[in-house]
Amino acid sequence: MTTPQEIIENISELPTLPDVVAKVNQLVNSASASAGDINDVISRDIALSTKVLKMVNSSFYGFPRRITSITHAVVILGFNTVRNLTLSAFVFKAFNDSKRLEFDQKQFWIHSIAAGITASNIAHGVGLSQKEKEDAFMAGLLHDVGKVVMCEYISDSTKKIIEEVKATDCLFYEAEKNQLDFTHASIGATLLEKWNLPISIVSLINNHHHPMSVEENKKMCCIISLSDILVRSLCLGNGGDEKIPVIPDGLLDELAIGWGDINGFMDASLHEVKKASVFIEMLT
Amino acid sequence: MKILKVAISNIGPGVILGKDVLTNDGQVLLGNGTTVAQKHLDILKRREIEEIFIISNEDDAIDAGNDDITNKQEEPVSNRSRVVKKLERVFSKVIDNEDMKKLFDLAESKAEQITIN
Ligand SMILES: [Fe+2]
Ligand SMILES: [Fe+2]
Numbered sequence: 001m002t003t004p005q006e007i008i009e010n011i012s013e014l015p016t017l018p019d020v021v022a023k024v025n026q027l028v029n030s031a032s033a034s035a036g037d038i039n040d041v042i043s044r045d046i047a048l049s050t051k052v053l054k055m056v057n058s059s060f061y062g063f064p065r066r067i068t069s070i071t072h073a074v075v076i077l078g079f080n081t082v083r084n085l086t087l088s089a090f091v092f093k094a095f096n097d098s099k100r101l102e103f104d105q106k107q108f109w110i111h112s113i114a115a116g117i118t119a120s121n122i123a124h125g126v127g128l129s130q131k132e133k134e135d136a137f138m139a140g141l142l143h144d145v146g147k148v149v150m151c152e153y154i155s156d157s158t159k160k161i162i163e164e165v166k167a168t169d170c171l172f173y174e175a176e177k178n179q180l181d182f183t184h185a186s187i188g189a190t191l192l193e194k195w196n197l198p199i200s201i202v203s204l205i206n207n208h209h210h211p212m213s214v215e216e217n218k219k220m221c222c223i224i225s226l227s228d229i230l231v232r233s234l235c236l237g238n239g240g241d242e243k244i245p246v247i248p249d250g251l252l253d254e255l256a257i258g259w260g261d262i263n264g265f266m267d268a269s270l271h272e273v274k275k276a277s278v279f280i281e282m283l284t
Numbered sequence: 285m286k287i288l289k290v291a292i293s294n295i296g297p298g299v300i301l302g303k304d305v306l307t308n309d310g311q312v313l314l315g316n317g318t319t320v321a322q323k324h325l326d327i328l329k330r331r332e333i334e335e336i337f338i339i340s341n342e343d344d345a346i347d348a349g350n351d352d353i354t355n356k357q358e359e360p361v362s363n364r365s366r367v368v369k370k371l372e373r374v375f376s377k378v379i380d381n382e383d384m385k386k387l388f389d390l391a392e393s394k395a396e397q398i399t400i401n
Contacts, residue, residue, distance in 0.1 A: 169330075169376075169377075230387075233388070234391060242374060243377060245378075252383070259386055270394065270398070
């Protein structure tokens with residue numbers, strides 16, 4: 001039996017979290033760091049600085065005046081957002097050249113970004129904190145990252161899974177459960193754990209297909225699960241199958257939301273995903 | 285030579301496509317001129333494509349009683365109907381679930397704003 005840990009450990013050429021991203025992550029997690037400290041780290045990496053500034057100045061954030069320094073970006077956006085930007089830039093780059101991807105790469109990232117945006121909006125809508133809103137974005141963005149790892153490093157099994165998905169028109173997750181001892185959720189979580197992402201985010205990735213069975217962080221987990229479902233209903237990108245899972249029983253009650261709220265989240269997603277094209281541009 | 289619209293159930297391997305067969309999202313699945321083999325028929329069935337256009341000679345025996353569309357301009361398929369078709373496919377296994385039916389109705393009401401690639 002192979003465990004996700006064994007798979008992740010056995011991948012020697014797995015992208016490692018670059019020092020600069022790890023440092024930013026560390027600084028954000030420490031209580032004493034200043035915007036200047038983060039500037040010092042990011043500014044040393046010119047490609048990364050450029051990307052962060054490009055994202056900050058994109059229509060996605062819509063600031064009226066051009067932001068030209070990382071320190072300024074950090075002050076305006078907050079530590080968490082800059083950490084998220086840094087990570088997004090890295091994740092896209094790390095898997096950009098993935099040639100073995102069994103599904104359309106662009107559609108896959110649109111699915112991911114749309115889930116991030118939707119999760120962030122739901123977190124805001126149900127009254128969670130700014131930090132939780134940012135975690136929701138990150139977790140939404142990365143929720144299916146395990147699928148990319150699978151295509152890249154256990155491509156034979158993944159090919160079979162995709163074949164089953166196509167032949168029986170089922171969910172990726174269902175085919176995966178038939179064929180493997182683990183899922184893209186646990187693979188993704190293991191990878192992110194290795195990258196030292198906060199455990200609060202790692203556990204969301206791990207549980208995004210069964211949010212109602214978790215004890216801790218249940219609300220956030222429900223948010224990620226619902227985001228995945230909503231973006232499928234809006235045909236925003238494609239996460240590797242053509243189907244939609246049912247909304248788990250009790251999920252809407254857990255979040256204390258109704259259909260009016262869902263309608264609003266859907267409209268916001270349709271609107272904002274169009275604006276987020278800068279994230280997609282980073283793929284190229 | 286005529287182009288006939290025929291039901292998949294009425295043809296066997298060997299017929300020649302008179303038009304591209306498109307997927308729900310508008311990509312060419314099988315090109316015009318393809319000689320249809322059994323594997324193609326399997327794919328079409330799996331994708332729930334029910335009708336295709338084939339080339340037929342005047343004296344050809346194939347006549348499924350379908351309309352001759354040689355000189356007719358085909359109605360352009362609207363984005364809305366493409367989206368609704370895609371949604372129906374995405375929701376096909378869960379539409380009996382009350383919540384999912386509500387979600388489907390919401391998504392369908394936004395079909396104009398939805399784009400499929
Ligand atoms: Fe997933
Ligand atoms: Fe997903």
